[in-house]
Amino acid sequence: MKVTTVSNEGNERLIVIFAGWAMDFRPFASLRRDGYDIAVAWDYRPGEKDSGTWDFALKYSEICVFAWSLGIIHALLPPLLEAKVTRRVAINGSEIPVDDFCGIPHAIFKGTLDGLTERSLSKFYYRVCGSRAAFDSFCANMPERPLDELRDELASFTRLKPRHLRWDVALIARNDSIFPYENLAKAWSNTPVVVSDGAHLPDFQKIIQEYTVDKHSVGERFGRRRETYDAAAPVQRHMADSLLQLIESQGVAERISARGARTIELGCGTGLLSRSLDLICGNEATLELRDLSGPTPLPHRPFCEGDAETGLWNEPGNSADAIISASTVQWFNSPSRFIEECMRILKPGGTLLFSTFLPGNLAEVAQATGRSLPLPDVAHWHSYLPEGLRPVSEEEASHTLHFASPVDVFRHLRSTGVNSLGNGSENLRKALNSYAVESDGTANATYRTYILMLRKNDSCQRPMTSAETI
Numbered sequence: 009m010k011v012t013t014v015s016n017e018g019n020e021r022l023i024v025i026f027a028g029w030a031m032d033f034r035p036f037a038s039l040r041r042d043g044y045d046i047a048v049a050w051d052y053r054p055g056e057k058d059s060g061t062w063d064f065a066l067k068y069s070e071i072c073v074f075a076w077s078l079g080i081i082h083a084l085l086p087p088l089l090e091a092k093v094t095r096r097v098a099i100n101g102s103e104i105p106v107d108d109f110c111g112i113p114h115a116i117f118k119g120t121l122d123g124l125t126e127r128s129l130s131k132f133y134y135r136v137c138g139s140r141a142a143f144d145s146f147c148a149n150m151p152e153r154p155l156d157e158l159r160d161e162l163a164s165f166t167r168l169k170p171r172h173l174r175w176d177v178a179l180i181a182r183n184d185s186i187f188p189y190e191n192l193a194k195a196w197s198n199t200p201v202v203v204s205d206g207a208h209l210p211d212f213q214k215i216i217q218e219y220t221v222d223k224h225s226v227g228e229r230f231g232r233r234r235e236t237y238d239a240a241a242p243v244q245r246h247m248a249d250s251l252l253q254l255i256e257s258q259g260v261a262e263r264i265s266a267r268g269a270r271t272i273e274l275g276c277g278t279g280l281l282s283r284s285l286d287l288i289c290g291n292e293a294t295l296e297l298r299d300l301s302g303p304t305p306l307p308h309r310p311f312c313e314g315d316a317e318t319g320l321w322n323e324p325g326n327s328a329d330a331i332i333s334a335s336t337v338q339w340f341n342s343p344s345r346f347i348e349e350c351m352r353i354l355k356p357g358g359t360l361l362f363s364t365f366l367p368g369n370l371a372e373v374a375q376a377t378g379r380s381l382p383l384p385d386v387a388h389w390h391s392y393l394p395e396g397l398r399p400v401s402e403e404e405a406s407h408t409l410h411f412a413s414p415v416d417v418f419r420h421l422r423s424t425g426v427n428s429l430g431n432g433s434e435n436l437r438k439a440l441n442s443y444a445v446e447s448d449g450t451a452n453a454t455y456r457t458y459i460l461m462l463r464k465n466d467s468c469q470r471p472m473t474s475a476e477t478i
Contacts, residue, residue, distance in 0.1 A: 009082065011061050014039060015046035020224070022068040023216055024049060024085070028077030028101070028136075029165070030129065030158050032151040039213055043222035044072070051153075052082050053161045062086050070094055070318050072220050072341055077101040077186065077208065081168050094317060094342035097219050098178040100208050101187055102195035103170045110195035112187055121162050126155060135185040138207025146209065175199050176344050177382070179215070181206045200388040219382050221339050223315055227300030230277065230425035237278050240423035243407045243455045244335045247363040248281040251334055254401055254461055260330060260359050261288050269293035269329045272353075274316040274362075275336025279305025285332065293329075317341065320349040328353050333362040343384050344392040347462075351397045354464040360397070366404065366456040373417065373453060376443040377435070389460060401461040408454045414443035417453050 011024075012033035021043055025036055027050040036048045047065070065071065066088065072095040075083035080101040085093065104110045106117045120132065133150075137143040178196035182189050186208040193201070204210070230237070238245070255261050264271045265288055276282045276297040282305050289295040297304055297311045298319055304311035312319060316333075317340040331350050340346050350360045367383045374380040384392075386404065393399070411417045418436065421427075445451050 009049055009061060010051040011047055011049050013047045017045060019043055019045045020068060021070045022047060022065055023072050023074065023220065026075040026079030026083045028079050029162055030151060032153055034149045034151055035146060036212060037149060039216065041216050041220060043224050044220060052164060054164045062089055065089050068092065074099060074216060078105050078165055081105050081171060084171060084173065094345055095219060096173060096175050098175050099210055100181055100184055102192055103172060104195060105165050110191050124159050136208045138183060138185065142207065142209065174344055176342050177202055181208065184208045200384060200391055221341055223300060226339050229427055231301035233423055233425040234278050236423040237425060238280060240420055245280060247457055247459065248334045250459055251281060251361055251363055252284050254361060258400060258461060264288060264330045265290050265293055267292040270327060271330045271332065272296050272298065272328050274298050274333035276305055281334040282306050317346060320353065323353045325352050326355050328358060329355055330359045335363055337362050338364045338381055338383060347392045348394055351394050351464060356464055356466045358464045360462040363457060363459045366458045369456045370453055372444055376439040396465045397462050398465065400463050403459040405457045406454055407457065408452050411451050413449060414440050414445060414451045417451050
């Protein structure tokens with residue numbers, strides 16, 4: 009396997025793209041993502057791995073993996089790096105690459121291998137792209153690899169055993185001409201799936217933009233809006249109040265106020281929820297606060313400034329009575345690993361309680377800007393739950409806020425630290441012109457909220473290590 013860095017800007021986080029068969033780094037060389045460096049893995053011929061291939065990645069604090077096509081079967085990093093993986097996305101392929109039901113049918117795969125020539129390879133690239141325009145664009149950055157090398161690489165896929173890794177989502181395309189759509193639907197039946205109408209070769213720039221969070225920018229934005237957040241966030245206040253009601257009604261308050269109890273709040277922000285948790289925990293119990301940016305809303309409580317998602321990796325197992333978070337986990341890269349880490353950290357009988365948002369959140373804004381977060385739906389959240397972590401309560405709701413104009417919608421979002429426009433005044437002008445308004449010129453913004461309360465079974469005694477959640 010070869011690994012080529014295509015974007016090295018000194019960021020703390022890394023995106024690794026496992027390319028498909030017959031690829032090298034060239035089709036991916038123009039990719040960029042704020043807050044991340046980018047590397048491409050390619051050339052899966054069998055044999056001894058290049059020494060030091062992954063040494064460069066040891067410096068990164070977090071890694072997001074995007075595996076495409078036949079690269080999915082190779083999307084496993086060395087153990088020290090696997091421990092840093094949050095989001096893992098499978099794109100137009102399966103963990104069983106050659107299979108009549110869940111992969112490329114054997115007859116088609118064999119025909120491709122037996123008939124591989126320069127002419128058939130060109131036809132393959134065209135089918136990968138799906139259209140003349142996409143193929144012409146691809147040819148501008150065509151892989152440069154000899155045919156014998158590609159033949160050896162392709163033959164190796166028939167000898168690989170399936171790997172069952174943790175995936176946050178699988179992206180599959182109805183018009184895929186390499187992997188039959190029906191086969192991929194079967195292959196990912198136990199994984200959250202997002203379906204598109206595209207070809208086998210996706211828009212990687214759009215995918216990495218949509219499926220990773222620039223946490224550094226998120227922290228900066230929320231830090232700048234601390235003084236305006238509370239007044240501008242009525243929906244988030246309502247969600248915090250709902251969490252408190254559950255804490256009282258479900259017996260959590262009694263547990264987290266007991267002598268020696270330990271509660272962790274992720275994303276404490278301005279302290280909308282923290283101040284009430286402080287009163288509940290009292291003097292006998294510990295309340296620990298985590299947030300991307302300071303200062304802490306409760307100076308007398310332990311506070312850790314940094315990435316609350318990756319910070320969980322260092323927490324000891326069976327050590328917390330409750331993990332609570334209000335309007336924060338939508339900024340995490342991997343909801344599945346977040347759930348598994350909480351399961352590991354909670355004591356038997358402990359509680360995980362959080363509020364977040366569902367697909368369709370701020371639909372009016374997304375329609376006008378073309379930008380939205382990749383939010384899991386309710387079924388996806390349930391699919392992430394490990395054995396031993398059971399739902400106690402959940403609540404879906406919609407909250408529509410009314411504004412005098414679209415400009416006021418974006419002022420509201422800015423006051424809460426949300427950047428839904430990207431950079432540039434031109435983006436704002438386009439969004440304002442396309443924003444849906446009522447007959448009187450007023451505009452709406454609809455939040456779709458979700459609250460989930462989970463409890464770890466009393467019988468779950470052995471703490472998993474962080475590595476076991478991979």
